[in-house]
Amino acid sequence: MVDITKIDAFVHNSPYPAWLATGKGDCVYANPALERLTGLNLEEIIQADWRSFLLEEDRATAKASWQGSIATRTPCRVRVRMRGIDGVATPVDLIALGYGTDDGELWLFVASHAGAATHQSPSLEVQLKATLNVIPAYTWYALPSGALTFVNERNANYLGLPKDHPLRFGIDTGGAWDSHIPLLHPDDREESRRVWSTCLSTGTTGEFSFRVRSAEGKYRWFLSRAEPLRANDGAVLFWIGVNLDIDDAKRVQEDLQRTQFYLSEGQRLARMGSWAFNPSGFFEYWSQELFKIYGLDPQKGAPTLEEYLAALHPQDQESMAETIKTMHADRCGCDVKKRIVRPEGELRYVRCVGIPVVEGEVLKGFLGTAMDVTQQELLTQELERQRAYLSEAQKLTHTASWAWHLPDRKVMHLSEEWYRIYGFDPDEREPTWKEVVERIHPENRLRWMGEVERAIAEKADYDHEFRILLPNGNVKWIRTVGHPIVSGAGDLEGFVGSSTDITELKSAEQEHDKLRQLEADLAHIDRVSTLGEMAASLAHEIKQPIAAAITSANSCIEWLSHDPPNIERARATATRIDRYGRRAAEIIDRIRSFYKKSHSERELVDVNGIMNEMLALLQGEATRFSIEMHTELATELPNIVADRIQLQQVFMNLMLNAIEAMSDSGGEVTVRSQLQDGQLFFSVSDTGPGLPAGSADQIFSAFFTTKPQGSGMGLAISRTIVESHGGRLWATANDERGTTFHFTLPIEA
Numbered sequence: 001m002v003d004i005t006k007i008d009a010f011v012h013n014s015p016y017p018a019w020l021a022t023g024k025g026d027c028v029y030a031n032p033a034l035e036r037l038t039g040l041n042l043e044e045i046i047q048a049d050w051r052s053f054l055l056e057e058d059r060a061t062a063k064a065s066w067q068g069s070i071a072t073r074t075p076c077r078v079r080v081r082m083r084g085i086d087g088v089a090t091p092v093d094l095i096a097l098g099y100g101t102d103d104g105e106l107w108l109f110v111a112s113h114a115g116a117a118t119h120q121s122p123s124l125e126v127q128l129k130a131t132l133n134v135i136p137a138y139t140w141y142a143l144p145s146g147a148l149t150f151v152n153e154r155n156a157n158y159l160g161l162p163k164d165h166p167l168r169f170g171i172d173t174g175g176a177w178d179s180h181i182p183l184l185h186p187d188d189r190e191e192s193r194r195v196w197s198t199c200l201s202t203g204t205t206g207e208f209s210f211r212v213r214s215a216e217g218k219y220r221w222f223l224s225r226a227e228p229l230r231a232n233d234g235a236v237l238f239w240i241g242v243n244l245d246i247d248d249a250k251r252v253q254e255d256l257q258r259t260q261f262y263l264s265e266g267q268r269l270a271r272m273g274s275w276a277f278n279p280s281g282f283f284e285y286w287s288q289e290l291f292k293i294y295g296l297d298p299q300k301g302a303p304t305l306e307e308y309l310a311a312l313h314p315q316d317q318e319s320m321a322e323t324i325k326t327m328h329a330d331r332c333g334c335d336v337k338k339r340i341v342r343p344e345g346e347l348r349y350v351r352c353v354g355i356p357v358v359e360g361e362v363l364k365g366f367l368g369t370a371m372d373v374t375q376q377e378l379l380t381q382e383l384e385r386q387r388a389y390l391s392e393a394q395k396l397t398h399t400a401s402w403a404w405h406l407p408d409r410k411v412m413h414l415s416e417e418w419y420r421i422y423g424f425d426p427d428e429r430e431p432t433w434k435e436v437v438e439r440i441h442p443e444n445r446l447r448w449m450g451e452v453e454r455a456i457a458e459k460a461d462y463d464h465e466f467r468i469l470l471p472n473g474n475v476k477w478i479r480t481v482g483h484p485i486v487s488g489a490g491d492l493e494g495f496v497g498s499s500t501d502i503t504e505l506k507s508a509e510q511e512h513d514k515l516r517q518l519e520a521d522l523a524h525i526d527r528v529s530t531l532g533e534m535a536a537s538l539a540h541e542i543k544q545p546i547a548a549a550i551t552s553a554n555s556c557i558e559w560l561s562h563d564p565p566n567i568e569r570a571r572a573t574a575t576r577i578d579r580y581g582r583r584a585a586e587i588i589d590r591i592r593s594f595y596k597k598s599h600s601e602r603e604l605v606d607v608n609g610i611m612n613e614m615l616a617l618l619q620g621e622a623t624r625f626s627i628e629m630h631t632e633l634a635t636e637l638p639n640i641v642a643d644r645i646q647l648q649q650v651f652m653n654l655m656l657n658a659i660e661a662m663s664d665s666g667g668e669v670t671v672r673s674q675l676q677d678g679q680l681f682f683s684v685s686d687t688g689p690g691l692p693a694g695s696a697d698q699i700f701s702a703f704f705t706t707k708p709q710g711s712g713m714g715l716a717i718s719r720t721i722v723e724s725h726g727g728r729l730w731a732t733a734n735d736e737r738g739t740t741f742h743f744t745l746p747i748e749a
Helices: 032-038 042-047 056-072 122-134 153-159 186-202 247-270 288-294 305-310 314-330 374-397 416-422 433-438 442-458 503-533 535-561 567-595 607-624 644-661 714-724
Strands: 018-022 027-030 076-083 089-101 104-112 138-142 148-151 206-213 219-230 236-245 272-277 283-286 334-341 347-359 362-372 399-405 410-414 462-469 475-486 492-501 603-605 627-633 640-642 667-676 679-686 728-733 739-746
Touching (some): 018 032, 027 042, 056 076, 056 089, 056 104, 186 219, 219 247, 272 288, 288 362, 305 314, 314 334, 347 374, 374 399, 399 416, 410 433, 433 442, 442 462, 475 503, 535 567, 603 607, 603 644, 607 627, 607 644, 607 667, 640 644, 640 739, 644 667, 644 679, 644 714, 644 739, 714 728, 714 739
Antiparallel strands (some): 018 027, 018 104, 076 089, 089 104, 138 148, 138 236, 206 219, 219 236, 272 283, 272 362, 347 362, 462 475, 475 492, 603 640, 667 679, 679 739, 728 739
């Protein structure tokens, strides 16, 4: 038995008679349709010659056609009549197709359109297939049931059907109405099945786009249209279809849609819309993003010119109307920034760019874009404000900013204040490195260049002061601070920094030095004046140890003149002479240090010790006026960094003022020291008449005095000295009598 699986599966299920025969004409297989037609079973058919199924007068024609096919190795088709079981002769198209099998060559015979299966004239079918084969398109036809029964040569070749495939010859294979669906792309099958089912159920024309797999396994897009071919009574004879290859157009369309999508997304992301404006004054096109930017309803279409201008800020409407007029009159484009007011009242900034479209001498209109630049505009405004603030701050502080590139020594940034400080014109080109160097004062130029080269070699900061010499001869002092710019690879690329005009500061320092010198001179004068006032008491203080020393010297001579000399008594007397001499020398040293004129020098000092020195120096003055001196000094006070002579002068002034306040009545002076709130706290109290009413702060003013011969400088100088040490000096009235002067000094300088 022949393995029929080697033959197309439709043979067995075909509603049309079909059989297999060898080259000699012996039947080896018959399908059920042939059994039904002839009334013979399979064994009877196999034992018969297949030509016995035909009318006798048609057998020779069929045999000749078949033998021609054997000779040419091509399919054959012949119109013959087959005798049925009822003796009725049925005209059929007998088609013979050759197959190579494992058992040798076999021929498949199919009798198509037999019995009631066909309703058209054979000539119409032949003409139809011939016509479809010559149409330069992918054509097909199907039975009224929808089963595909014929494809033209172009279609068959695309699908890769064998040369002897039944669909090439219009043989009804008994396929289902949707047998073509597996040939389609999986994504298109359901929709195709739905459309084709609707056509068959309604008998109406159908059209659908789908992708069909080629013989190479690739898919192409086709537009398929199915039309019913009807008989005179309206019955559907055939479905005729045409598949138009629209793959290129479809891909162009997809590319266009993709491009439009990218354009739309790009406009959305960039908040940019596009528009087209015709010469008549109407917008022909207004993109979706543009509707969003302006807050307009896209359902209402592009706005009119009046509606467009109304959407602008009132202050920008007139200028934009003039811009549009100029575009038309001069056939020119535009690039303007304007404000719009959205329907909800929100203010936005929009940049509009347009170009004219001209063909020959004819203006066709304008194309353009509109971008929402609100954020950029607000940032620009903020940047301009910041730049204005920075420029104003630099102008007020006389500080400029700059940056320069190391390899070529080229300037990358110079602020407006830099040009003003260095005397260059900002409207001209940027100065070269050489021009900047030449502006350095000749006496400072080498040091300036050396500092810069050191910073380059060390990739380090630099901070130095120098002078510049302007073309008009003016000299300025400049302080420059530079910071290196280092790349990720560690290479030095340049420097960024600032330059400050410190000319006024330098002048102020010079004036301050003069003022300090003047203060020192005044303090010296005050000390000299004070010593002059104390001349009598100082003379008494010095005279006492000198007189005692002379008396002791006489006693020593006397003890030495005895016979024998009294050495022990002489030695004791000589010791007293030494003590009296040292005391006199100490008094003279104190007077000398207090009197001498020197620059301010600060050192680590014991303030309690300074107070004791002044008490010793003023003891004679206090005794002369019957005044008692008391101390309440805290022990273990920390030493502080201060100017010893200046602190001596403060204590001298305060103690002497207290003594002079009680020179007519006598009294007590109490000097105190203590550690309070992290500071040294001192006070000098007296039991005199006290300060005049309302003069507690006025007494520290220069030239203010309550003494007939006073200079009015002592307390003013004292306050200046205390404040220069970071402290504070003030006076208060005592509860009973007298005045107390207080002052503080910080522990850390």
